[in-house]
Amino acid sequence: MSDTTNVNPTVAVVMAGGRGTRFWPRSRNARPKQFLAIVGTETLLHQTVHRLDGHVSPERIFVVTTEDLAEETRRMLPELPPENVIVEPEGRNTAPCLALALVEIEQKIPNGVMAVLSADHWIGDRELFLADLDAAVAHAADKRELVTFGIKPTYPETGYGYIESEGQGPVLKVTAFREKPPAAVALQYLESGRHYWNAGMFVWTLADFRQGLQQHAPDVLAPLDAWVAAGARPEALADAYRQLPKVAIDVALMERASSVAVVPTRFRWSDVGSWPAAIEFQEADAAGNVSLGDTLLLDSHNCAIFGGKRFIAASGVDDLIVVDSDDALLICRRDRAQSVKDVVERLRAEGRTELL
């Protein structure tokens, strides 16, 4: 589907306000996961935007982020008009974020079809992604349904929500959104053949999104409409935004809407949720070691070294994750990567803001 001839041009809305502590010491308050090149050589934000090259023109790519990350986001994406980086006064979950994008964009591109993407997910197979995106955009424009992407489960993950579907074909009818399931239920979902991971990517016309919010979550929209009606003064946004409920778009809209479709995706996808997930993207050597940067491993096995500017030598060690950064170093057992959160919590409790 060509961008120029489309009556309903695709508008990309990249949500890029994520924080995330699970990639400490690389990720910091001012350097969240989307700013990191933990998978591939580009940052996840760059990958997300560049994946649309030649398919969605820069004028129709919007990035929503928070005040403190806006300047760096604009610096990283000079190809976008600066005003396309939409600034949330504060993070209030995804429904307010996307409602703000709606009121900002609908004035400029009223007939647009809005594709909601995440700045910190990895997607393989660009061509398949763009084809699936086109299918979702066509469905949203033609059938006037809210469309979501469904990732085919490869194991019984209990940390994601699931989309329940029925029917056949490239676009399916959604029968329910399911919360993060217990293990036994996740296994049923995996085996059912009609459940998909909810990756938080959506496609809808701006008009349908407005109508959906008005019907199912008017409190997420009304304060923003009042702000626009009063002249959309930037300095008045924080007051309006503060009135919005902190709620996810899944809960505010998707679970309540009657006419929702899902496109089962064909591209490979990962939310790159932790260091072990990032390791999966690297090729291991014969001893099972993954090492980036200037490293030397002697008699070591199943280690992952994310080197920084310095040389790192490891000798006689197994099953370690080592992450270097300019001012901090992490060494943890590979099966304890979740304890990175404990480190970050401890730093926060001790007021070590320079390391957060």
Added chain:
Amino acid sequence: MSDTTNVNPTVAVVMAGGRGTRFWPRSRNARPKQFLAIVGTETLLHQTVHRLDGHVSPERIFVVTTEDLAEETRRMLPELPPENVIVEPEGRNTAPCLALALVEIEQKIPNGVMAVLSADHWIGDRELFLADLDAAVAHAADKRELVTFGIKPTYPETGYGYIESEGQGPVLKVTAFREKPPAAVALQYLESGRHYWNAGMFVWTLADFRQGLQQHAPDVLAPLDAWVAAGARPEALADAYRQLPKVAIDVALMERASSVAVVPTRFRWSDVGSWPAAIEFQEADAAGNVSLGDTLLLDSHNCAIFGGKRFIAASGVDDLIVVDSDDALLICRRDRAQSVKDVVERLRAEGRTELL
């Protein structure tokens, strides 16, 4: 024994030309072990010299080192006359080093008693050390014997040479010098009660040292005497020095001399030969961890973290040695500390001189 009233004043000769790779990445070619504060807050060189404060005047403390370390050695010891840092044109083992010290010092302090000390050993109990030193100096001056210090073995170490003695009292007669023994022999030595570790510290009058070298190792002395006779021109030293055999003083002199005594020491001593030895000087926490610098250890045991300028977090790891430095990091299993040598060898083979 007071320094000023002694007819035979004590002259300290600190051998400080050591290289040593076992403390990589802290120790480097230009920053050998004696320049490091791996035990205590002062460098081992500073500790060695300051241990003599008030006992041997700075004018009678000499440090022998190599050309490349001379400037830094003088900078670190501003209290010594600069000319008291004696510069070996190259390292040729301890006999040439001490012969050079002899010909340099005997012109200034012909009646001196020379105490040979190592710049990179740790000595506890300063008062006991000074008392033992005085006993050795008195014996050397009065009995005109070559005196060595003997460290009472605390375990059957196979990496040191042993001094075999007979008799009783604070100064014993040496009956033999023994090479590094196999384990069974080391155990016999430990149990004999008359064997001591040879720590490479010696005391002798300058006159007796000259006579000993002339008798047992004339080739170590003759080229230096010729150099002095020709005017002791600094630029001519390298040519003279190159003629000296590369030999240890133990082999060149001590094993051949007939009249050698040993002072069994009462002070605590360590040659601080490796990272595990350095760990012994630190107090471990309840989980067996030793950590220096800005560190956070969660659910980790028996680790030793030698932190540098950066924060180091360890989680869920056991039995590791971690050593940070500005440009390199070492992580190794605690029982594999000797593999540091393999790392250094590999760096050398790969021409990574910036890390050596």
